[in-house]
Amino acid sequence: MYAPLQVKSAYSLLQSPSSIQQIVDTAKARGYQAVSLAEQNVMYSFVDFYKEARAKDLKPVFSLQLMVNGLVNLATAFPLLLTAYEQNGYQNLIELSSKKMTLEDDEPMTLAMLADHLDGLALTLTPESELGQLISTNDPSTKNYLENLLKLIGQPGKFYLGISPSLSFVQQKALATYAGENNLPLIAWDRVDYLNPEDTFTTQVLRAVNAGTVLENLGPLSHEKGAFYLKDQAELAQSYQQSLELKRAYENNEALIDSVDVALNFKKPALPVYQQDTGLSSADFLKSLAQAGLKRRLTLAGIQEVQPYVERLEGELSVIIDLGFADYFLIVWDILKFARDHSVQTGAGRGSAAGSLVAYCLGITNVDPLQAGLLFERFLNPERAQMPDIDIDWPDDRRDELLAYLHDKYGQADFAQIITFGTLAAKQVLRDVGRVFGLDAKEQKKLTDTIPAGKNGRKVSLDETLADPKNRLEPAVSKYEFGKLLLQTARKMENLPRNYSTHAAGVVLSDSPLTETLPVQRGNDGYLMTQLPKGPVEELGLLKIDVLGLTTLKILAKGIELARPVLGDDFDIKKISFEDQDTLALFAAGQTNGVFQFESPGMQRMLRRLKIDRFALITASTALYRPGPSQHIETFIKRRLGQEQVPKSDPVVDRILAETYGILVYQEQVMQVAEAYAGFTLAQADFLRAAMSKKKVQQMKQAKEAFLKGALENGHSQQEAEQLFDYIDQFANYGFNKSHAVAYSELSFSLAYLKAHAPLAFYTALLNAHQGGAAKAQGYLQEAKRRGVKVLGPDVNQSEADWSIEDGALRMGLGNISGLPTPFITDLIGARSQIGEFKTIQSFVLALPDKWRKEKVLGLLTYAGALDRFGYNRAELIENMDDLLTAAAFGEQVLKETKMRQVPDFGLVERLQKEKEVLGFNLSGHPTEAFQADYDAGKVRSIADLAENQQVSIYGLIKQVKVIKTKKGDQMAFLSVSDMTGSVDVTVFPKTYERLADQLKIGRVFQISGKTELRQGLSLIANRLVEVNPNEGNNQRQQAQLTEASSKQERSEGIWFLRLTDEKSEVEQKAAIWELMKKYPGPNLVTLYWPATKKRQNLPIQFGLAGKTTVMAPLQELLGEKNVVFKQKA
Known part of the structure; x- marks a missing residue:
């Protein structure tokens, strides 16, 4: 079978517009049985390419276009094409790509670096290689080129000279002659930078984005059709029949591709063995740590009934050890031990790991899973045998310390950060293409501003934008002569990878060099970075651990440090009571600004309505206040307040759902119902939960049959069981991981505890963490003042x-x-x-x-x-x-x-x-303070004192104005206004807006009367607005009427120009001039000039001198006759 040897994808960043899927699908459609992917220097896409090709029944061939400095032209890099035909050849590709990508920026890749890395590789010197270019120019240095090359690099597994029918007849002849004279086989070489001739222009634009250049003559360029596209296989095969040399080259290509025998090894993660010197096995060491940790935890908590804990710990340890995960737990334990040893503030845990008692005993989490009703099987299902996933939260200002520790512990070659790719999303691609088309930054912004914001941070695509009949993108683009071409090009480039960066959380650990498994490159701060993103990293069997930098932990750590004088030197935030009344009162009042997860107005309103009086309600709030389950908030509140009765069901189900008032809120509740009602094991129940959340039809069908069978065996009727299953299925899609909800609620509670008991320390830490956010900072300060800070x-x-x-x-x-x-x-x-x-x-x-x-x-x-x-x-x-x-x-x-x-x-x-x-905000006052007398007299309300359904009058400084059109086409406005206590949204209806449109500007102050109402948040429906002037307010400070003493000064005659040479020191000269200014003051300005530095200084009138007749002689005596000039006024 035949394959073009040099196919490039979009992962040769900004060099090709072809996605992996497009390459494979097009190759299949055009009659190929194999494809050789050859990125430039990197292997970013190899795993995706391998899987995609195998899925489409194409043979994946791994090649690499490696840029290496020449043999003759030592300072210039030329491409070498390397193709892996054996497994060790693929390993050598990894080594060579890694070697190239870990060099310093100014360090060249030399031919000598290829030595010992060519086994299992076919080396093709293409027409673009140094030798190919020397042959085409008939350079005499070709004579001994191969001999000298092989002395440097050694003998490749296979060695070819590339040739193509797309070259000129003269080039083909020169290559064929050289190959014959040097006994070097020719091989069919085809370069594929894009898939279709019409993709030529898109490729040029991509490369211009990369180079930072502007394209000229867009019209002619856009119609060019290049030769480096993927030709039909039959057509290409025919083109190689033009000469005997081409025919042999084609046959050599087929032979090479037929010989390729390379496969990727997808496997379960191979855990590094945790190194410790106790002499115990990893399993026994884990047991000893967990058992000691359990004893310590139970003693501190004062728990007397220990048997349930002992049995649960034994069961969890048995599963963990049987599945081979002892070392994983020890590695994570070691990370958290480093945190404790170095006073790094960590959270209570993250994700389903909080359901593990072993994790609690090791100090990996701070959540007692038995007290919280959490399930180990939600975290680690013994029947699924998947790698556990313990994510670690870390203060974002101390993450570098952990990276350094892991690097030192596991070694440079065995530790790496993980790569991630930024893509050409709609705004970015418009910006980039616009720049290449010659638009300036202001014009680019006009285009990007037409892309709407998606919900929950989702990026809106160009096609989604254009699908809206009222979109502003088409009109904005149509203003340009080349607008249609710009939009067409942007759509072709959208979502292609643009750049790489470091994954925010992921690190990879191994007990052998990472290059035995995957390619790496130079990352940040001297660490390695994988060339593969996190998915392929895990598929290839490496251990990935996510350590996420969390600002909240930085705030908590700094706050605790500042609060020591108030809370005591021995204060431990991990020992606080989660039923602390002062902290619960903060939640009940919705005073949770600055508290992780609870800052939004909607969440604060829900807290107030729930009348929070226990920690369990805080946990439920985090699970409910999300898209999907939020539809049940109203029911939850009514049942919580006794305004609606909790419906009765099966007693077993009622008991499980009692804490959430009959509403299925947590995923763990699905598992508990399946266990108690249908006799499932918790492992089986976890499969049911997963099937329901993923909505896979076949799995759902099997799950339902098993559920009904188990329910009948437990004595329940078919009808009741079906109704219960449908009920669970309805809610399971929205169910939240309770382990995560409890762990993160504990973190939030810890922050709120600090706010309740040490507000000064809390606000100091909070403001330092949000130093760049003026709007948030102002809100925090307003609240701090209200709380007496x-x-x-x-x-x-x-x-x-x-x-x-x-x-x-x-x-x-x-x-x-x-x-x-x-x-x-x-x-x-x-x-x-x-x-x-x-x-x-x-x-x-x-x-x-x-x-x-x-x-x-x-x-x-x-x-x-x-x-x-x-x-x-x-x-x-x-x-x-x-x-x-x-x-x-x-x-x-x-x-x-x-x-x-x-x-x-x-x-x-x-x-x-x-x-x-x-x-960024007002600290010393607020414009509305000018009307303090009105506040004192009760004529107006402070914004902080507003409640729903009130007729009120306020003073407000306009911060934002949003004008919209009603269905009738009338304009109205939504304002955001503030006073010294807070902010509120104001609705201005069309009649009022029409009258005041010219006055409603940011920065102006109004007295606003209207009625408050509660929708998404508290707002004011305005029925009267009157602009007021704080400078004329009822407490305006009277300005002193001052006059300048110099108003009666004599008139200026001219300007003195004084030249200061280096004969005397500058200090001496200035001191002498100052004495003259005191002796002969006057209205004439003075300019100083230093010829050595060409510096000029114009002195203010306060330093004026008297006129020419009075002071000329003293100045000349001081500075020299040539260095004093008086320029008379005209």
Whole structure:
């Protein structure tokens, strides 16, 4: 059988538009029995290719186009084509690809690196190789080329010179002659970069995306049809009959492909043996750890009835050891032990692993599965024998420590992170194609803005967008001459892989070099990265462990650290009571801002309605508040509050569903019903659960028959059993993993406990974790203030880089000031630690290094309020900034003598607006505070005090405006407004909107009257809106009427230009000039010029000099006659 030797897929990133499935399907349709995939340098797609080809009854052939520096042209890389025809050849492909992809960026792959890695490989020197190019130019260096090449690389398993009928007759003749003279077999070589001639343009666009270039002459280019496509097999075979050399080359290709005998070995994960020095086997060591852990857990919990625990532990250990998973548990235990030994805050567990008592005893989880009613079989089914999956949550700021530990423990060759691929989703592909077509960033954004947001973060495709008759994409594209071509090209490229990155969680561990199983490449921080994504990694039998960086754990860890003065040095968050009344009260009040999983308004509203009074209801909330089961929330609440009776069913079923008021909420309940009602083992019940959740028809049919049979044997009627099965089936699709719900609810509860008992520590940790989110930060601060936490603004004397606790208050960090350079903050804090507090604005400016004496830096600090302590209003600081910076350049004495001009402060709105620009929100106040008298008199309500179904009046600053059209075509608006206590959505109907459309702008303040209602959240239906001006509010500060003392100064005559040479030091010259300025002050501006550096400095009027007749002589005496110029005004 024949195969084109060099077929490239989209996994040669941005080089080909062909997906693996398209390649296989097209090859099949065009008469091929085999396909040789040859990516450039990498093997990203090999597992998918192998499975797809085998599924379509095609022979998969593994090749590699390896870029290697030449023998003659040492600094240039040329392609070598390597094809694996034996299993050891495939292993050598892995070694060579890994070697190439782990080189440093500037390190070349040399021919010598191929030595010892060519067994089982056919090496084809294609017409594109160095030799092929030398032959085509009749270069004399071809004479000894093969001899010298083989000295370097050794003898390949098979060795060919590639030839193709697509080459010119002259090229074919030259290749055939050289092959004959050197006894080198010719082989049919066909390059396939795309599948169809019309795909040529798409390939050019992809490569332009990769190169960052713009294509010109789009019209002609789009009609080009290249030669590197997949030709019909019969047609291709015929083309090789044109000469005897071509015919032999074709036969050699067939012989090579026929000889290929390579298979991938899909197998169960081969676990590394956990290394320990006790002398015990892994199984016995696991037993000893688990039994010791059980004793410790029971003692700490004060549990007297130990027998159920002992029996459960023995049963779980038996299953784990029999299935060969002892080492897996030990490896995970070792990771969590590292966390404990290094004070790394971990969670209660994740996923179904919380159902394992062994995991609890080893400290892998912190959930007692017997107390929580969790099932081991949901985690590890002894009849399924699948690899257990214990995911680990880790603080996201300390994940690097764990990676370093695993790397050191298992070794460079045996540890790797996992690759993942970013794709050309709709927005990205429009952006990329738009750029290649010459659109600027603004035009690209206009196109990407037409793609709607999908539900729950799902990305919407181009086809889905275009299917909407009201889509904005087609009109936006049609404005361009080439718009149709742009959209057509984007659709062809959509969802192709664009780039690779590191998987957020997955790592691979092995007790032998990973390259014995799969190819690797250089990853981040010196670690290896697999060339295969997580699915194929597991299919090839390697152990993958997910360690997910979780911000919540960072918040919890930092919060506990800050809370030690309140909670005690020996406080242990893992020993808190999950029935703590203060914490439950927070949940009951829906005050869960900043609490993991419970932040959304809808979730908070559900908590309030449920009247949370025990931990089990928190767990149920996490399971219910999701798409699907959310339809049962109303029923759950009514039954919980006694407003609706829980229907009676079979007593066995009623008992199992009692905790969720007759509603099937958890997957474990499905299993428990099957066990108790139909006599299933829990392992069989897990199969039933899986079948129901996946809705596989044949499995469902078998499951139902087994369920009915078991129910009848247990004495239940056929009719009742069928009704119960249908009921379970209806809810099972939405059932949630209770183990995960309990574990994550414990984590959420831990955070809420901190919020209830140490709010200052909680908000400090929370705000530092969300430093980039201004809207969230403002919400947290508003809530903190309502709960009695004092919030202090940034201050150059008191602030650290982050939020910090200061004398029982929360102090904003300088790092929250947008645009303020991090090195400046470091330098400032360092200077402060050396010289102490800055007493005056002058001493502060003087303490700054020259590089930070900039208007931008001081302006940011001023607008943020970080310089308020010096006794000047913010407008005065801005007004005098230039003078201060200029004076600082003249030295300490000049700066100390600098007088500050007094000016009125900014108006309230302007001051707060500037503050918001640098902080992202208002900290020192809110525009609505200007109307405090109205709040005090009860004329208006604070937003935080609003409840549903009330007629109210509020003041609100507009944060967002969304205008829509009604079905009648009338415009109306949805506003988001805030006051100093919170935010609320406001609905403005068409008549009101029509009257106020020009006024409803972001940043304006209105008095809004209307009625509150509860839908998705609390909102206000406005019936009256009146714009108000906070600067004229009932508590507006009266601005002082100040006049400049300099208003009566004499008129300026001209400008002094002073040239400062290096004959004297700059400090000496400036000091002398300053003395003259004090002696001869005047209205004439001064410009300093340094010829050596060509630096020029214009001094403010405060540093003006008297006129020519008065001061010319002293200046010339000081600086030299040629260095003083007075330019008279015209």
